[in-house]
Amino acid sequence: MTAQALSQLLGPLGWLTGPDAAAHSRDWLDRFGVPPLGVARPKDTDEVAATVRICSEAGLAVVPQGGNTGLCGASVADREEAIILSLSRMSAIGEPHSGGGSVTVETGAILASVHEEMARRDLIFPMHLGAEGSARIGGLIGTNAGGSHAFRYGMMCDLVLGLEVVLADGTVWNGLREVQKDNAGYQLRKLFCGSEGTLGVVTRAVLRLHPAPKQRSTALVALADLPAAVAFGNHLRGEASEFLSGLEFFTDIGLGFVLRHLPDIGFPLETRAPAYVLVELTSSSRRVPLDAILEDELTWGMERGFVVDGAIAMSQAHRDKFWKLREEQPEGQRLEGAQLKHDISVPPGRIAEFVDVGSNLCAELMPGVRVNAFGHLADGNIHCNLSPPPGATDFSGMNSELGRALVALATDMGGSFAAEHGLGRAKIALAKTFRSAVERSLMSSVKDALDPGHVLNPGVLIGPRQ
Ligand SMILES: Cc1cc2nc3c(=O)[nH]c(=O)nc-3n(C[C@H](O)[C@H](O)[C@H](O)COP(=O)(O)OP(=O)(O)OC[C@H]3O[C@@H](n4cnc5c(N)ncnc54)[C@H](O)[C@@H]3O)c2cc1C
Structure with missing residues (x-):
């Protein structure tokens, strides 16, 4: 019926x-x-x-x-x-509102389409991630996506000014406001960001826009080790903070996966090294000497033995190649075979410590396991993904032990086991162990208040109804 x-x-x-x-x-x-x-x-x-x-x-x-x-x-x-x-049939992208500070879109719009539409108007919507050709605005809101520019422009909840939401009984809440400042009560729009479809169906959103940068300078840097990468990143933040729009890292393990399985990408530097950082500076003024700032930073790093090699992109094709090496890290590892994915965050200054201690813990549990750490250096978000030892096709039943060791370590360091991908169905058991009863009960109360019949995405985020 x-x-x-x-x-x-x-x-x-x-x-x-x-x-x-x-x-x-x-x-x-x-x-x-x-x-x-x-x-x-x-x-x-x-x-x-x-x-x-x-x-x-x-x-x-x-x-x-x-x-x-x-x-x-x-x-x-x-x-x-x-x-x-x-929401795939609801993909309309409106005209930017006066002043170009925001735009209203239907939430079935694909992220890359929003980028293209705004680029034609010299504007940017600064959310970038590897899946941007397929991910839709509603899903990005549902997971409160982060991506590579979050440290500068914020996560999805910071990029959404207003929402229209269909609630669990079919009521429509129209909160499509265009202002940043709106303290008339609880921050309802933020409540739906990261709610993973469990509180309402977001149908339209007002997205925050920024002027398109007029220049961009991108460098790929090879570093002596991960602590050197963290030190280099910290110094860059001190010297170029307001221009920094990308600060990503990966290691030689991940580079090896990419070059083995996606050889067309190629490696543009002369020297392989244990760690790599991708830096991008942007400015809406043409008068800022971005290339010179990057060159100074490379010299600073070389003088201290942190930087082993590096290049500044001379063309857009060059820049795209640098980004591909970082963005294809998940695909390179997927093509290598079985993997265990982790979406961890720790205080940014402790990334190297996390990877070092975490790798040792994993090696104790499973000798030879390959730890492929890559991610967002500036906000401490590490995709600490594991591949089994060379020749092995799986993790010999050690999946949960390996995952729990990394999650416990991140929690002890004041971090999160669900930095930007959410809990979904995959991480509910972890939430039960690593988040307090008070926190989980608050979330259940919110769910029960907005969706008493548990109609919307039951089993996700909260788990089965007790
Ligand atoms: C190669 C690759 C790279 C990635 N890189 C990143 C990254 O750097 N950063 C990052 O944060 N994520 C990343 N992701 C994860 C993923 O792209 C994001 O989680 C993205 O936000 C999901 O968008 P989607 O449209 O595919 O949503 P879906 O997967 O379709 O849905 C995600 C969640 O949102 C809910 N939802 C969908 N639409 C709505 C709606 N209209 N209203 C309410 N709820 C809704 C769903 O129920 C679900 O809970 C990556 C994924 C891949 C495959």
Whole structure:
């Protein structure tokens, strides 16, 4: 009956079943997801509201889905009595509001499309991540995505000024304000950022924009070790803080994976080294000598033995190559074989210490395990991903022990085990161990208040209803 009502409401373009729905049913890493009753693809907010109302009355779970690139299994169903609510037909991108400080978009818009549209108007929406060709604004809000520019411009919750949300009973909250300053009560818009589709379906968003930089200087730097990379990054922040828009790191292990499996990318420096940093400076003024600042920094690092080699990009193609080496780290490791992914953050000054101690802990548990640490140097976000020893095809049943050792270490160091990807279904057990009962109970209270019937993405973030 419910399927019939949804089919009638949404029409053939808006209600998919069978093989058409199957394409939406598994997550990016192919770890989670059962075939749902169907996939709803509403064309506007009214249809989203009517869809949620029908499901809510029928006790059918609703799983919001964006680009399905999430890494914690939150965008697919865990039961057949569920629908996936895809925002893919709601992808309109408006004209920037007067002054170019913000723009209203439908949340099915793909991130890369928002970039392209804003670039034509000399504006930027400064959220960047490896999945930007597929990830949609609703999913980025749902996970409160971070990415490579978060340390300068903030995470998704800092880039969203207003939201329109369909609540669990089908009510629409219109909070599409364009102002940064709005303290008229709780910060409701921020509550939905990172809520992983468990509190409401975000249908439209007002995104914060910035003027496009007029110049850019990018360097790839090879460093003596990870502590040297951290020291180099700290010095750069002191010397070029307001111009720094990218500060990423990876190691020679990850570089090896990329060059072995994606050889076309190539390595643009003469010397291999234990660690690499990718630096990007940008400015909206042409008068700032960005290249000279970077050259000074390279000299400073070489004089102290931190920097082994380095190059400043001479063209956009050169720059793209530098970024590819960093962005293809996950793909290089995926092509290497089995892997365990971790999304950890520690205070930025302690990255090297974390990787050193963490690698030793992992080696004790599984001799020969390969620790591929890469990520966002400026905000301490480390994707500390493991590959089994060369020749091994899996982790010999040690998956949880290895993960828990790293998570316990990050927690002891004052960090997080879910820095930018969320909890989803994958990390609920970790939350039970590593987050206090008080914190978890606060979250359950919020869920119960906004979605008493647990219609929206049940099982995600909070876990099964007690
Ligand atoms: C190669 C690669 C690189 C990545 N790099 C990064 C990175 O650097 N930083 C980072 O933060 N993440 C990264 N990710 C993870 C992923 O891209 C982000 O989590 C992204 O925000 C997910 O967007 P999506 O549209 O694919 O969302 P989905 O995977 O479809 O959904 C993610 C969550 O949002 C919810 N959701 C989706 N749409 C809505 C909506 N309209 N309203 C309410 N809830 C909704 C879903 O229910 C789910 O809980 C990467 C992923 C890949 C594959």
